[in-house]
Amino acid sequence: MASILRATRTRPVWSSLARAQFSSSAPKNGALKERLAELIPLELENVKRVRAEHGKKSFGPVVVDQLYGGMRGLPALIWDGSVLDAEEGIRFRGKTIPEIQELLPKAPGGSEPLPEGLFWLLLTGEIPTQEQVTELSKDWAARSAIPSFVEDIIDRCPPTLHPMSQFSLAVTALNHDSAFAKAYQNGVSKKEYWGPTFEDSMDLIAKLPNIAGRIYNNVFGQGKLAAIDPTKDYSHNLSALLGFGDNAAFVELMRLYITIHSDHEGGNVSAHTGKLVGSALSDPFLAFAASLNGLAGPLHGLANQEVLLWLTKMQSQIGANASDAAVKEYVWATLKGGQVVPGYGHAVLRKTDPRYTAQREFALKHLPSDPMFKLVGQIYEIVPDILLEAGKAKNPWPNVDAHSGVLLTYYGLTQMQFYTVLFGVSRAFGVAAQLIWDRALGAPLERPKSYSTAAIEKIFKDKN
Ligand SMILES: CC(C)(COP(=O)(O)OP(=O)(O)OC[C@H]1O[C@@H](n2cnc3c(N)ncnc32)[C@H](O)[C@@H]1OP(=O)(O)O)[C@@H](O)C(=O)NCCC(=O)NCCS
Secondary structure: OHHHHHHHHHOOOOOHHHHHHHOOOOOOOOOHHHHHHHHHHHHHHHHHHHHHHHOOOOOOOOOHHHHHOOOOOOOOOOOOOEEEEOOOEEEEOOEOHHHHHHHOOEOOOOOOEOHHHHHHHHHHOOOOOHHHHHHHHHHHHHOOOOOHHHHHHHHHOOOOOOHHHHHHHHHHHHHHHOHHHHHHHOOOOHHHOHHHHHHHHHHHHHHHHHHHHHHHHHHHOOOOOOOOOOOOOHHHHHHHHOOOOOOHHHHHHHHHHHHHHOOOOOOOHHHHHHHHHHHOOOOHHHHHHHHHHHHOOOOOOOHHHHHHHHHHHHHHHHOOOOOHHHHHHHHHHHHHOOOOOOOEOOOOOOOOOHHHHHHHHHHHHHOOOOHHHHHHHHHHHHHHHHHHHHOOOOOOOEOOHHHHHHHHHHOOOOOHHHHHHHHHHHHHHHHHHHHHHHHHOOOOOOOOOOOOHHHHHHHHHOOO
16 A cells, blocks of 8 residues: 555546546536536546456555554545645645646636636536636525525524534535435436536535525624625625625635635545445435534544634733743643644645645735734744654644634634634535535445454454
8 A cells, every 4th residue: 555655646646537638628618517417428437447447456455553543544435526645735636726726717806716616626627717617606696595494593503502513504404405305206317316416516505605604693793694796706705794795805815715625635524424424325415514513523624713722822821922932832731731733733644734835825915914823833833843752743734724713813703613614615615526426426335344353353363
């Protein structure tokens, strides 16, 4: 396995779909669903060919530690949308974050990529045209209304219920109108699964701003909820629902934020949970609600909330503009207290997360003198050496969550408990794209094998 991973590091493995598309000429005209309908038979053929050629080959040894160790590095899933390399970070359909920042369409006057374009890229491997992205913005705006009973569910939640729990409840309830669940009841053929999955996925993404906005408004009391503007892009509408529609820099931040948080290959908790639950043919609303519940854990998406809590606590204990020595002492106290330093470390990455770097560059452009941003920079100089000295973490470098909260706080979105909801809105893009392709390629029910410790002992008893 090690040699496979090494090979992947130096020469990223593009999907056959991405290869086919990158070698094609200019992006095709037409709507996303029509383009997908053209691509699916090609990819089915590709998968058939790859399985015929390589299906019976061994993919390297599995060691017992991986069974006990959270399956780290275990090759077990297929997802072409994004691939995570331990050294260089994420690539979306073969493209790095700086590349997509350059290539994907922007809003008029904007310089960050529109997440609409990222969704198109994840699904097709192609860079969409400005018109295609505008059509997607309009389509999502047209689908954005949530049923009144879902509004009621959100309104009945006590404000003390964590926003992520409210988010998950509301998304689960959207399954009331699932096109896939209905089609399945009506006996849809396996070959047609992807069509209603696509419709549900588009509805899911489209409805998230109204759900997130309503939760934010209920819990943090911002007054009247804005309405979706069908002439505006997705990030603008989301920002408006949170009360930041007039802040052009915040809207730009949302475009970057959603894009970089959308997908991080298939094995992370939220992406894998969505895929796993979807493999039981649970519809995209049920599958994504499960993803959200995973994202709500502090070792995964909740870390962005935890980082801000940790920074705020640090400032209250050692004051703003604290010396390096005081910060060092605080970091050591965190570790000695048996806690993790939030925002640092990663299960796959072994370098600074390029999603962190993209946010740092945004901060350097828009808020270079913000004291909290400076503190994040100071911590970056201090924490890796301490984690190395402590000798446990395999990756001492910052991940995406080390930076996002500081940017949101700067613009006035100071309610840390809400941060993971924004991560959740973003993660829908990757999970939805994966669900559509899984149903298109006929991905089977997931069912890995578990072993008892006694069985492990028995298996190796005679081999020692
Ligand atoms: C992301 C994370 C869960 C990855 O876990 P992992 O793959 O098990 O990481 P490692 O293999 O490096 O862990 C080895 C040890 O180092 C510890 N470690 C890893 N990152 C650490 C951190 N940031 N602070 C303190 N200890 C850390 C682990 O808790 C583990 O300790 P243990 O042996 O006592 O259980 C882990 O780095 C972490 O908890 N980070 C902080 C939370 C966070 O930022 N999450 C968002 C990730 S995008």
